[in-house]
Amino acid sequence: MIYKSQKDNYFEIIKISEQLGQIRDVDSLLDRILSEARKITNADAGSIYLKKGDSLSFEYVQNDTLMKNVAGGNKYLYTKQVIPIDDKSIAGYVAAHKTFLRLDDVYNLDKNVPYTFNRNFDKSSSYHTQSVLTVPLITSRDKIIGVMQIINARDEEGNIIPFSKEEETLVTLFANMAASAIERAQMTREIILRMIKIAELRDPEETTLHVQRVAAYSIEIYEQWAQKKKIPSETIKNVKDILRIASMLHDVGKVAISDSILKKKQQLDDDERKIMKLHTIYGAQLFVDSNSDWDDMAAEIALNHHEKWDGTGYPGFFSQNGKDISIPISGKKGTEIPLSARIVSLADVYDALISPRYYKNAWNEENVLAEINDQKGRHFDPEILDAFFEIYPVIKAIKNKYSKD
Numbered sequence: 001m002i003y004k005s006q007k008d009n010y011f012e013i014i015k016i017s018e019q020l021g022q023i024r025d026v027d028s029l030l031d032r033i034l035s036e037a038r039k040i041t042n043a044d045a046g047s048i049y050l051k052k053g054d055s056l057s058f059e060y061v062q063n064d065t066l067m068k069n070v071a072g073g074n075k076y077l078y079t080k081q082v083i084p085i086d087d088k089s090i091a092g093y094v095a096a097h098k099t100f101l102r103l104d105d106v107y108n109l110d111k112n113v114p115y116t117f118n119r120n121f122d123k124s125s126s127y128h129t130q131s132v133l134t135v136p137l138i139t140s141r142d143k144i145i146g147v148m149q150i151i152n153a154r155d156e157e158g159n160i161i162p163f164s165k166e167e168e169t170l171v172t173l174f175a176n177m178a179a180s181a182i183e184r185a186q187m188t189r190e191i192i193l194r195m196i197k198i199a200e201l202r203d204p205e206e207t208t209l210h211v212q213r214v215a216a217y218s219i220e221i222y223e224q225w226a227q228k229k230k231i232p233s234e235t236i237k238n239v240k241d242i243l244r245i246a247s248m249l250h251d252v253g254k255v256a257i258s259d260s261i262l263k264k265k266q267q268l269d270d271d272e273r274k275i276m277k278l279h280t281i282y283g284a285q286l287f288v289d290s291n292s293d294w295d296d297m298a299a300e301i302a303l304n305h306h307e308k309w310d311g312t313g314y315p316g317f318f319s320q321n322g323k324d325i326s327i328p329i330s331g332k333k334g335t336e337i338p339l340s341a342r343i344v345s346l347a348d349v350y351d352a353l354i355s356p357r358y359y360k361n362a363w364n365e366e367n368v369l370a371e372i373n374d375q376k377g378r379h380f381d382p383e384i385l386d387a388f389f390e391i392y393p394v395i396k397a398i399k400n401k402y403s404k405d
Helices: 006-020 026-041 070-078 090-097 120-125 165-202 208-228 233-248 252-256 270-277 279-285 293-304 339-354 365-374 382-390 392-401
Strands: 043-052 055-063 082-084 101-103 132-138 144-154 319-321 324-326
Touching (some): 006 026, 006 165, 026 043, 026 055, 026 144, 026 165, 026 233, 043 090, 043 132, 055 070, 055 144, 082 090, 090 144, 144 165, 165 208, 165 233, 165 252, 208 233, 208 339, 208 382, 208 392, 252 279, 270 279, 279 293, 293 339, 339 365, 339 392, 365 382, 382 392
Antiparallel strands (some): 043 055, 043 144, 055 082, 101 132, 132 144
16 A cells, blocks of 8 residues: 555645646546546556536546556557446446445446446456446535546555455545546636637638547657656656647647638649748747746647658748748758657648548548658658557547547
8 A cells, every 4th residue: 555544645635636736638637636546545447437418428547457568558548438327337326326336346246236337348458347446526516527436456465355445435535626626627628629619610620529639649659759768757747738738729820821721622822832831830929928838838839740850841940020921941850840749740640641621531541651651750750650650559549539430
């Protein structure tokens, strides 16, 4: 166990709960909440469902056993699953009744309980769920926003054991404190998505699903690259928190481009292309009065995500005098391009090719991967591209989760 005494447990939970308020991205927040809840109980796995309408949406998962292999394990983060809020499932029951369930063995439930354990995940992943602690996420206004499940408590030798009454109390307390932080982070995400919807009214290419895919691709590519570089885990978490939100706004500058160009279905002429390229500068200008790391990264991504590793991208090192913006013939090159923009560039191009657009059908997967690989060292940073291919099962899982189906 991580914590030694009940008094220390409570102090640690209060300290962690205060830190949660500093995390802006809802997915980064869920990751931290689940990690801390698992530390309290020394649990192997856990998941969080968030309330959407009358259902629970599977939003986040951690599993030490499955995630030893990142490429194989992380794809479960992007599993699609919706559960009705009713008495038929464990999570649904907890949400419906705003109560907790502490179950020693979900494969041997009391025959008198109304809920059952869904074994599909265990079957598909070759995992075995045994002890489960399920608690509601309830805000200070008594509003339920989701459910957290902690799975397979372990003893010091790693054997699966039941959760204790004390652990139930601690996790329930922590969940109540975490719920308010989740609610605040959800509000931030909704504000960002509303901005995207405004852009979507102008640009049919810029959809909320597209930006959510690009954001998810980007943080997974970054994490793989950063781990290979042996970057500290705390730094990785902080960058992911900022990168996901900042990357969603990569094309926000298109709101300043005329409809006659933005919505033109024919090929743009040279003058129109020059104007279209200005969306990178307009986007960066939205964050020019920087007050945070998030502003800085949003600006660098908006400005640089069309730069290319070999220097043939845009806008390059531009100058601006009044309203006149001068874009050079050649762009930034190599590591002159910020890391965040090099990552988003790959994520954006992949999604543009693999997805249908109003003016084209989706490319088949084989052609997309061949085209991207052909651009190694030309359009894309070779190390970033390597990271992309190393986690491609995760990339595919993201594409499937954030789809219209």
